[in-house]
Amino acid sequence: MxxxxxxxxxxxxxxxxxxxxxxxxxxxxxxxxxxxxxxxxxxxxxxxxxxxxxxxxxxxxxxxxxxxxxxxxxxxxARPEVSLDDRSPEFTVTLDDAPTPDELVAxxxxxxxxxxxxxxxxxxxxxxxxxxxxxxxxxxxxxxxxxxxxxxxxxxxxxxxxxxxxxxRRPEGAGRHQREVVRAFLAAAGEGRFDELLRVLHPEVTFTVHTPDGPFVTIGATEVATRARLAGSAARGHAATVNGLPGVISWHEDGTPLSLLAFTVADGRITDITAVVDPARLARLDLPRPV
Missing domain, CATH: 1.20.140.160 (PhyR, sigma-like (SL) domain)
Structure with a gap:
């Protein structure tokens, strides 16, 4: 009919x-x-x-x-999916200087x-x-x-x-301050400044790296600082917002994603870092392309 x-x-x-x-x-x-x-x-x-x-x-x-x-x-x-662990593999990623949808501007x-x-x-x-x-x-x-x-x-x-x-809502300027902490960490990681890494890392910081072989977790500022070479390479990436957290996305020369990082910052120190370097998982995330 x-x-x-x-x-x-x-x-x-x-x-x-x-x-x-x-x-x-x-x-x-x-x-x-x-x-x-x-x-x-x-x-x-x-x-x-x-x-x-x-x-x-x-x-x-x-x-x-x-x-x-x-x-x-x-x-x-409802099944909230705002965490960044294996139980919630979905990420909402936007480049920080990308146009914001009109409905989200406010x-x-x-x-x-x-x-x-x-x-x-x-x-x-x-x-x-x-x-x-x-x-x-x-x-x-x-x-x-x-x-x-x-x-x-x-x-x-x-x-x-x-x-x-x-x-x-968070206090005005909280997001900007968190990004400054992340930038300090990335700069120190890229230049190998160990003391500066310890200054911006919480003593009990957790660093979770999602690889093709599964997640690997490192706990403690000293241990995380010694493994910060991965994050250091991200210093050449692009600032992004990952599920509302300050993050960084990096790409290979052909435009395919290389890594995705998200940082949790509290009281001026990084308390948690999540990194995704698994190519298959990165490919499923429909991440933004290089600008």
Whole structure:
């Protein structure tokens, strides 16, 4: 029957919306896997919908993805994936001077790990309202039906979520200071200045290197400093943000990724370094290309 299944044009329109829908679902759920599931379910629902009754496909899909994401949050099924260990092999990597998507500009350096940490402090309805309105600029009138509230109540809910998010965000300049610590470490590693390495490393720093043979962990400032040649080579790489953490990505001459590093900094010292040098794993990460 006409209108029962999406036409090719509707399928193409859905594909043009897919990245945005995945971004919405990921910001709400904190999990790439759950976001993929939600977007796939949205497509299945579209395939069963009388598409000639949909007057605003983007709005319809946002509503469906929002409701599905809210269901996942309320059921407790969300699987946050913001750590950098083997249990969470997914990385969100952006080059530091790369253009920031319009919908993320207002969040600054809170995108990524820091944003997900902030969102964890919000109730499911607050989280969805905050992400849809403040990150993706969805009007309150369109968010309200998803939450089963009036537009005014949704506006108040979003305002409360915004206050909580601001209270939970890192102090201004924290990200810049962390990068200065990382730059000092990379410079010292590249020049072999052992004493300087010890100055910026926490005494119990952990250095985890993911290789083709599995992860190898080194603990302790002295031990990590002696193994810093790997990080030293990254000094010639490009500063990046890796799951919200300061990081560095390096490439081979042919443009394939060589290494990816992420640093955790607390109180002016590096407490954790994660490095990925496994070519197969790097190839799966869909990392940015050299600029």
């Amino acid at each position: 006409p209108g029962t299944h999406p036409t090719d044009s509707i399928a193409e329109a859905f594909e043009s919306q897919r990245d945005r829908l995945k971004a919405v679902a990921y910001r709400v759920l904190g999990s790439h896997a759950d976001a993929e599931d939600v977007v796939q379910e949205a497509w299945l629902r579209l395939s069963r919908q009388e598409t000639d009754t949909i007057h605003n496909l983007g709005g319809w899909l946002t509503t469906v993805v929002g409701r599905l994401s809210l269901d996942v949050l309320r059921s407790g099924r 969040l600054g350096d809170s995108v990524g790990l820091a944003l997900l940490t902030v969102l964890d402090s919000l109730r499911p309805d607050e989280r969805l309202a905050f992400v849809l309105h403040d990150v993706f600029a969805v009007p309150f009138a369109e968010i309200a039906p998803i939450l089963g509230r009036s537009a005014d109540a949704t506006k108040m809910l979003t305002s409360r979520a915004r206050r909580k998010a601001r209270a939970a």
